[in-house]
Amino acid sequence: MMKNIFLVLILVLVFAALAADAQVLNIERERIKTDTVGWSGTGKLSLNLVSNTKQFTEAGFGLHVQYKTLRSLYLALSDYELIKSNEDDFSNKGMQHLRYNYKLTRSITLEAFAQAQFNKVLGLDFRGLAGTGPRVKIIGADRVRIYAATAYMYEYEEPAGNFETERNHRLSSYLSLTLRLNDNLTLINTSYYQPRIDDFRDYRLSHNLDLLFKISKNLSYSLALEHLTDNRPVTGMPRKVYSIKNRIVFDFGK
Numbered sequence: 001m002m003k004n005i006f007l008v009l010i011l012v013l014v015f016a017a018l019a020a021d022a023q024v025l026n027i028e029r030e031r032i033k034t035d036t037v038g039w040s041g042t043g044k045l046s047l048n049l050v051s052n053t054k055q056f057t058e059a060g061f062g063l064h065v066q067y068k069t070l071r072s073l074y075l076a077l078s079d080y081e082l083i084k085s086n087e088d089d090f091s092n093k094g095m096q097h098l099r100y101n102y103k104l105t106r107s108i109t110l111e112a113f114a115q116a117q118f119n120k121v122l123g124l125d126f127r128g129l130a131g132t133g134p135r136v137k138i139i140g141a142d143r144v145r146i147y148a149a150t151a152y153m154y155e156y157e158e159p160a161g162n163f164e165t166e167r168n169h170r171l172s173s174y175l176s177l178t179l180r181l182n183d184n185l186t187l188i189n190t191s192y193y194q195p196r197i198d199d200f201r202d203y204r205l206s207h208n209l210d211l212l213f214k215i216s217k218n219l220s221y222s223l224a225l226e227h228l229t230d231n232r233p234v235t236g237m238p239r240k241v242y243s244i245k246n247r248i249v250f251d252f253g254k
Helices: 002-017
Strands: 038-051 055-068 072-085 090-103 108-119 124-140 144-159 166-182 185-196 199-214 219-230 240-251
Touching (some): 108 144
Antiparallel strands (some): 090 108, 124 144, 144 166, 199 219
8 A cells, every 4th residue: 555655655746846859868768778788779650649839649669779798888860850830840850869878986977968859749850069078877776776966068060041151169067866666567758958158048858758568579569758848949939839649669689
């Protein structure tokens, strides 16, 4: 009885704290935890309902491949979605992310990453970014994992329309909590804070909550609740974006 009450309290607290769309990649959700070296990966299919300036139905797919050695991790992510609005307008968005991790100590890892993306719905023709910084393991138990990271990030952005290209230097920090509630259910909650270094009033704040239900050895269902606040969005775009995303995840090897 107490175990069930504790679980409910955790879910309530996490939902209450939920305060990101694909503009901010939740890298903790994408990591494949494995203690063995070699290749691993997943493929995803999704059907989502998103509400920002309009309501959209999304269908998409994603591919994640990673290679692990004793001290290094190489990770590549690709994601693409086709979007249809209620007025039968079509748009699309895509993202390619590359990341390298090198373990300095048992608790500290150095990360380097690069990303390219576009999102016509949010008025983004192109965004390219690259950065590096440390990632710290606070708790690394089998059922509870907490990580924190901060990085310097350079960002190049081309808004849709006749708006000026932006080149910004940002901090990218996150705190992530992973709870393996049982063998078939995992909860991942990650919060990101990305302010401009020269103007902290220009920031992005995102919260991501993922529930991952294991269906079989190689098949899982993911429910993702996301919220993004962009304090200075592209002109005409909303400051806050919410989404609920459903995914089928196929694990093709660990």
